[in-house]
Amino acid sequence: METGTTAVTVGHEPGKGRTVLAARPLEEGETVVEGTVTGTSAVQTRMSFQKDWDLHIDLDEPAQLINHSCAPNTGIVDNARGGYDFVALRPIAPGEEITWDYDTTEWEITSFADCLCGADECRGRPRGHRHHPAAPGVPTAAYLGSGRLHPVELPPDHPGFADRAYRRRRAAIAAAAEAHRPGRPAPHVSYTEEEEATWRTALTRLGDLHTHLAAPEFLDAARALDLPADRIPQLDEVSVRLTALTGFRLEPAPGLVPLRRFYGSLADSCFRATQYLRHTARPLYSPEPDVLHELVGHANALAHPRFAALYRLAGQAAARMESGQGLDLVSKVFWFTLESGVLAAPDGPRAYGASILSSSGELGQFRGAEIRRLDIDSVARAEYDITAYQSVLFQADSMDHLEDTAGAFWADCDDDTVARLCAVSA
Ligand SMILES: [Fe+2]
Known part of the structure; x- marks a missing residue:
């Protein structure tokens, strides 16, 4: 037949x-x-x-x-x-x-x-x-x-x-x-013993560094979320705690998410997170977002109402943008704040950005970067490479300053304001 x-x-x-x-x-x-x-x-x-x-x-x-x-x-x-x-x-x-x-x-x-x-x-x-x-x-x-x-x-x-x-x-x-389909439970991943050991190694090292180098608001949020240090939590169990704290939830992502989809989710109080872990041979290093970056860097920050509000504003700003230029600037401001931002502190800059806080290597080096005061014009002119440690970082004087710059930009911007900003900074 x-x-x-x-x-x-x-x-x-x-x-x-x-x-x-x-x-x-x-x-x-x-x-x-x-x-x-x-x-x-x-x-x-x-x-x-x-x-x-x-x-x-x-x-x-x-x-x-x-x-x-x-x-x-x-x-x-x-x-x-x-x-x-x-x-x-x-x-x-x-x-x-x-x-x-x-x-x-x-x-x-x-x-x-x-x-x-x-x-x-x-x-x-x-x-x-x-x-x-x-x-x-x-x-x-x-x-x-x-x-x-x-x-x-x-x-x-x-x-x-x-x-x-x-x-x-x-x-x-x-x-x-x-x-995965929205509204259904996230896939349950049974992490191997080797992966659990990698998580423990990384969290122990990062925990020590955070004490001295993370912004106080981030440390408060991490204490509230209370991620387990001895095992990799499932997305859904972290979501339950996050939702209670700030209304955010996590949904699974297969890898890097296209910008419009990523930011569209943020506007809906949803953060799309990968579930795979970095290679166990390099517990302290990942060249791309992995579950450790998502949970230690982003979920911890999302447990603070003021950071969560900024993530939401970034998502709403992206949703208003029709031009690629507009979406790129929303994304660039996100990069220089919620991914790699630092806050001024009496003992020197302290990180609140997820990329720095999930990388023990970058935590050990970021204070040696060129640190500029945060303002949107300067961010618009800056270049960045997400695959390397940042040579230029933007520092906010305080949470109020962060909200009055990045937050205010995301709250008000549209394609026209971005076009004007980019024309001036070109
Ligand atoms: Fe990230």
Whole structure:
């Protein structure tokens, strides 16, 4: 039998029963089989595919006949009809059996017999991705397919660049965040013991530095939020405390969020946070936002009503901007304040910006940067590079001064005022 796509035929193999075979050479990335839903159930059945916590679907043939392999040649992706498509993960030769990994969709499998895949990396028996070594506790379907088809891109100097397991782990956590829908619980990530140890190492070091180098308002907020130092908290448990303190909540982000989406969420009292952790080989360093940056840097600040109000104003300002220039200036002011801002104190500048406060390296150096008094004209003229320690920082005299400059700018600005500011500073 050939499918409508003429990509596969159905064969028979002793001991396995009906199998699905490539009917012609298949290219990597090609949709091999489109699965159409023929039935749904709240619980797992012998032939079902898990779609959500309480949604299991039956697919038509030949999708339903595709066997499991621990080294599959297809991954699955959601399709527009509520089913799954099977997409080639590598070139597949004519006659080769089409396989996918049952762990790709099933949270827990209890009734599967010993695996017959014969792959070198055979796990012996699929048990559901709840138990998968690459993604323990990531509660979502489609993570292997998504992860392999959209691998996490890291630059060659990233600590995780050559670590396949780290990249797969990041892809799995990102896929869960991608699948998240507003209003539903954030994906629960079961962090590994190694990740928990990385968190403990970083928090111990940062806690010591914050005592002497963080702004008093930030320290007050951190005490109120009371993040656990001995384990990585889940986004939802931090959200509960934050909401009680300032009305903010956290929602998962798969990685860097496009500016309009990021700021749009802030206007709605929602901060979009990544859930993956930096590479465990470098506990004190992350080249991009990770869960430690989001929680230690941003969530702590968001626990203070005055900082929370500034985040909200930045979001509302971004929402008013139609021009890229306007959005860029809102973002630049955010960078030089809520990401890398410092406040004057009797013993020298103290940080309240999330990037500095989540980096022990930058905490050790920021007082050596060129420190300028905060004003919007100067910020508009300044350049910045988010991948490096800041050589120029802006200091507010006080919280009042911060609110009267950055806060007032965000409260009033529109495309016209930004155009005028940029014309003057050009
Ligand atoms: Fe940040």
